[in-house]
Amino acid sequence: MALLTIRDALNEALREEILRDENVFVMGEEVAEYDGAYKVTRGLWKEFGDKRVIDTPITELGFAAVGVGAAMAGLRPVIEFMTWNFSILAADQIINHAAKMLYMSGGQFKVPIVFRGPNGSAYQVSSQHSQALEAFYANFPGLIVVMPSTAADAKGLLKSAIRDDNPIVFLEQERMYGIKGEVPEDPDFTIPLGVADIKREGKDCTIVARSMTVPLALQAAELIQTEFDVSVEVIDPRTIKPLDIDTIVNSIKKTNRLVIAEESHEFASVGAEITYQVMDHAFDYLDAPVKRISTTETPMPYAKNLEALALPSVEKIVAAVKEVCYL
């Protein structure tokens, strides 16, 4: 095991996969000579050169399309969006092209491509740079949506994503790049897509969290444990689509209570989908209505105090757990 930041765990995953498969290359804005806007690709260009690590013009739709075409023709591109906010310019290629190609070609053309980069809020970067887009992409059949919350998950899931034959939306979080964790050093360490992880075991209440809300949920769980002696289970789906609903339902059968914490906006969120699926599979097991903490239905404000108000927080999650546990 090595103690790595999420940033370096992602870097290791990229490096190992570039070494493992000659068809893997990394493309995006500032990924090569600049070493990556958030340093996820640090050192890769120096080690592997222009063929494997490619700086693009600022042309998101264009280089996303190059990735799709290259993947159809046999390569395995990793396309970095400096942030997922910019992927909206490339959404036509991700949604209309990558996601549909296998189906509309009757199974002939696979698109083994990973689109990755930071998703969600950062530190006071305001409305156009703070969006969490998982619900948007998860709505389209043909895409796999992945959101790691630990260094080990980041590495293991990114390696699986690169090896997978489907288009993958791989959502990182800028606030989390510096978080450290133990990571296996085996170059064949991977984590399967579509499998949730129980980040903290508990018996009284389930919190389903992902990405940035996982560490918040874990802190909330500790506070609740200390203050009320209530045992909270924290589940991280890790892959949003396909969703491992079984792990969530099994937890609810034990705890009978559910709180969902997420960074995206409330309306039509992944949390809304999980709530529906839980109602479908475990309605009779619920002892309280499901409670959800999301980002408020506002564009992200710049002011520090307003930004904090908009985002999910430990306090908001604690309050939600208290509510479903009638504390």
Next chain:
Amino acid sequence: MEDLILSKVATRQKPAAKTAKVSTNGTGKTQGFTDFVEVEQAKAEYVKRRASQLAAIKKTDKKLLREMLYQMVLGRIFEEKCAEVYRMGKIGGFCHLYIGQEAIGVGSMMALEKTDMVITAYRDHVQAMIKGMTPESVMAELYGKEGGCVGGKGGSMHMFSKELEFYGGHGIVGGQIGVGTGMAYAAKYKNSGQVTLCFFGEAAVNQGIFHESLNMAQLWKLPCIYICENNQYGMGTSQARAMSSRSIAKKAEAFEMANEFVDGMDVMAVRDATLRAIARARKDGSPTLLEIRAYRYMGHSMSDPGNYRTRDEILRYQERDPIVLFKDSLKAAKVLTDKDFEKIDQEAIAAVDKAVAFADESPYPAESELFTDVLA
């Protein structure tokens, strides 16, 4: 015959002076179709092309010439049949026909090697067949049947064949320009020697993806040949009403990319321009933009009202029909005779009849197919 066609063109004083509808585009200045296409220039081009077509025929293999004509005729008859069965309700959804543009697909694609890649927009039936798909698999796809090239999941706009390096018909205007650029990127990455032909209409040139793609292709020297099939209408909006500049070929100069304007009614001119572009691409990976101007005889799709242009305008182009022109040249060059033409027509009619029979008999896809191929 040659003289007859030329005289028809030459005697027209003010062809189609009465355009169906004119628009001021908010500028206050009338911009009708006839303002835009310079008739005198077109005539001069035509005379030049006519002579060069004969010259090109003389240096081309006779068997290939016959096959080129066959593919053009097959494409025409196939699309006429599509219109017929569409009206009978056998084809659903959108159905965009290639009639009038056959010289572009045949002239360019038949200059390729088998291993070269092709990607195109939604007007894809005939191009799929030129790349080697059978009329049966294309017609069955149009019928939404199991025997279609993608098992009935794609329909008119989405013909694909991995085996034949046909990367599909695509339905989002311009989207495939970027994907084709990526295919060329892969060819360069793998050093495979393949060239990519990437087709799109003139309306797609106004999309951002056109400019983003050409920039990267020239920057990175990608072996992609961008073929703008300028059929002069984006749905019902003429180029004059949608584009601030006249020349599409010249847009390549903004990227310092090689480019040519080609008469899309002359299949040999298309072939020659494509061969030059292929040579550039194979030599050092240089891309090319070809603007190939033709004319869409039919509506944008089968549901087009056609009220934005005149019958005169359509007739004017039909007099320079690419198939008629090519037949005349082949005859003048003593490559083929009237008897050969008759035989080619009969072969194409038989092939299309066989395709319709196959599509009629092919079953609908199994209901379980709804859920296959969503993920690999």
